[in-house]
Amino acid sequence: MNGKTERRLKSSSLIAGGIFLIFILFIIGCATTMPQKQKTGAMLWGENCNRCHNVRTPSEFEDAQWDVVVSHMRTRANLTANEAEKIVGFLKVAN
Amino acid sequence: MSKLRFVLVSALLIIFSVSIAQAQNSKQRTNFLLSGFGYTNFEKAQDGISSFNSGFSPIFLWKSGERLFFEGEAEFELEDGATNAGLEYAQMFYSLNNNMQVGVGKFLNPNNLFMERLHPTWINRLPNNPLGVSGHGGVALLATAQLGMQIKGAVPLKSSKFTYALYISNGPAINISEAARDSGAVADGHGESAAAPGTLDFSNYNDNNNNKAFGGRIGLFPLPQLEIGLGFEIANVGGEASPLVDLQAITNVFDLSYTRASSLLKGQFDIRSQFISLTIDKSDEEQLNYKNESSSGYGQIAYRPNKIANRLLKNCEFVFRYDYLDLPEFAYLNSDLQRTTFGLNYWLAPNSAIKFAFENKTIKGHEEETESMFITQFALGF
Numbered sequence: 001m002n003g004k005t006e007r008r009l010k011s012s013s014l015i016a017g018g019i020f021l022i023f024i025l026f027i028i029g030c031a032t033t034m035p036q037k038q039k040t041g042a043m044l045w046g047e048n049c050n051r052c053h054n055v056r057t058p059s060e061f062e063d064a065q066w067d068v069v070v071s072h073m074r075t076r077a078n079l080t081a082n083e084a085e086k087i088v089g090f091l092k093v094a095n
Numbered sequence: 096m097s098k099l100r101f102v103l104v105s106a107l108l109i110i111f112s113v114s115i116a117q118a119q120n121s122k123q124r125t126n127f128l129l130s131g132f133g134y135t136n137f138e139k140a141q142d143g144i145s146s147f148n149s150g151f152s153p154i155f156l157w158k159s160g161e162r163l164f165f166e167g168e169a170e171f172e173l174e175d176g177a178t179n180a181g182l183e184y185a186q187m188f189y190s191l192n193n194n195m196q197v198g199v200g201k202f203l204n205p206n207n208l209f210m211e212r213l214h215p216t217w218i219n220r221l222p223n224n225p226l227g228v229s230g231h232g233g234v235a236l237l238a239t240a241q242l243g244m245q246i247k248g249a250v251p252l253k254s255s256k257f258t259y260a261l262y263i264s265n266g267p268a269i270n271i272s273e274a275a276r277d278s279g280a281v282a283d284g285h286g287e288s289a290a291a292p293g294t295l296d297f298s299n300y301n302d303n304n305n306n307k308a309f310g311g312r313i314g315l316f317p318l319p320q321l322e323i324g325l326g327f328e329i330a331n332v333g334g335e336a337s338p339l340v341d342l343q344a345i346t347n348v349f350d351l352s353y354t355r356a357s358s359l360l361k362g363q364f365d366i367r368s369q370f371i372s373l374t375i376d377k378s379d380e381e382q383l384n385y386k387n388e389s390s391s392g393y394g395q396i397a398y399r400p401n402k403i404a405n406r407l408l409k410n411c412e413f414v415f416r417y418d419y420l421d422l423p424e425f426a427y428l429n430s431d432l433q434r435t436t437f438g439l440n441y442w443l444a445p446n447s448a449i450k451f452a453f454e455n456k457t458i459k460g461h462e463e464e465t466e467s468m469f470i471t472q473f474a475l476g477f
């Protein structure tokens with residue numbers, strides 16, 4: 001077995017192990033939380049924003065500014081358009 | 096493989112161009128916002144001279160209509176007696192649908208969690224980056240940013256979702272020995288690079304070869320508070336006209352993030368971890384003729400008792416991080432590093448903190464030595 005094959009085998013094993021671990025956790029997770037589509041803007045705001053940083057209060061920006069901020073966060077945190085829309089809606093109402 | 100990537104890039108560029116034309120024809124409203132972050136550090140290394148340092152990174156955001164979005168970040172730093180200005184990222188996004196966005200330009204490296212989301216000073220719980228992660232000194236195993244194009248988004252799956260990002264970019268270039276460079280034996284297009292042979296140069300803005308790096312990341316959320324990610328990158332790193340043209344570098348990344356508020360412990364836990372493995376082909380060329388495998392990783396836990404009544408204590412956060420960097424045994428740079436850091440943060444607001452950190456670093460080269468450093472940082476996100 002040459003070095004390249006050995007290296008790819010090692011990489012593949014690492015990836016396969018990771019995928020298996022994620023799959024198990026994913027199955028566990030699916031059974032314990034609310035369906036994604038039923039989550040409100042407030043819930044999505046709490047879950048997604050707090051995952052990386054302290055949540056910014058809704059009063060910190062104006063409505064039009066929240067549109068831009070959440071668009072930025074959609075690209076950064078890989079939000080769906082629906083999630084981003086719900087979060088913006090919540091922030092505008094709470095503002 | 097190269098032809099396939101060329102076709103893929105061309106197809107994505109056509110889709111992107113058509114989409115922009117459609118967006119410009121529709122009724123739209125443009126919104127602009129100036130955001131960003133700044134910091135001031137005070138550092139005192141063991142047996143070293145204490146010093147202040149400062150910098151800031153303005154972020155320019157434009158939203159044009161419902162689908163087009165631009166984000167750009169400049170970076171101003173003080174380093175070696177001069178003010179360095181840089182372009183951290185500048186990319187235009189088009190939202191194709193609910194689940195997918197296409198981006199072109201220079202973008203934060205999406206194959207790992209830390210660089211894309213956790214590195215701003217008001218988000219990072221400690222004043223510096225983990226070992227092996229690009230930026231601000233030391234050997235990097237990952238690029239800070241990629242120059243190319245990407246697709247990214249998320250797909251809901253019942254009570255959870257998965258996120259994805261795939262990109263094609265210039266990718267890194269291999270740093271080679273000065274002797275090989277001077278003799279013309281290896282033409283890599285990076286004659287000015289002074290970095291150590293065998294490491295990667297991620298500032299590959301004028302690509303050194305026709306091969307494009309291909310990478311990405313998938314993120315899953317087994318629990319709402321838990322994100323697990325797997326990232327990768329495959330790139331040829333040698334110069335187009337050199338014997339190193341087929342030299343390949345493969346990067347694998349595993350990252351984990353768990354954030355949970357606990358009523359029992361009256362506070363919030365924040366756990367982060369990231370592991371990077373980089374393997375570069377062995378070459379017959381001078382100073383590249385060894386098993387070139389590097390790895391780095393970090394584990395970090397932070398606790399903030401924000402549910403207690405005491406106003407002073409509820410704004411405090413306690414942080415511990417362990418990180419390491421293993422470099423190839425026979426490389427020009429081969430010292431392995433291990434570091435432990437204890438931190439105490441005081442949050443003035445959700446977007447500003449004063450951080451105090453004490454780190455102890457062990458350097459394992461020909462001889463083992465230890466270094467310690469005290470760092471204070473004031474960080475503000477705006």
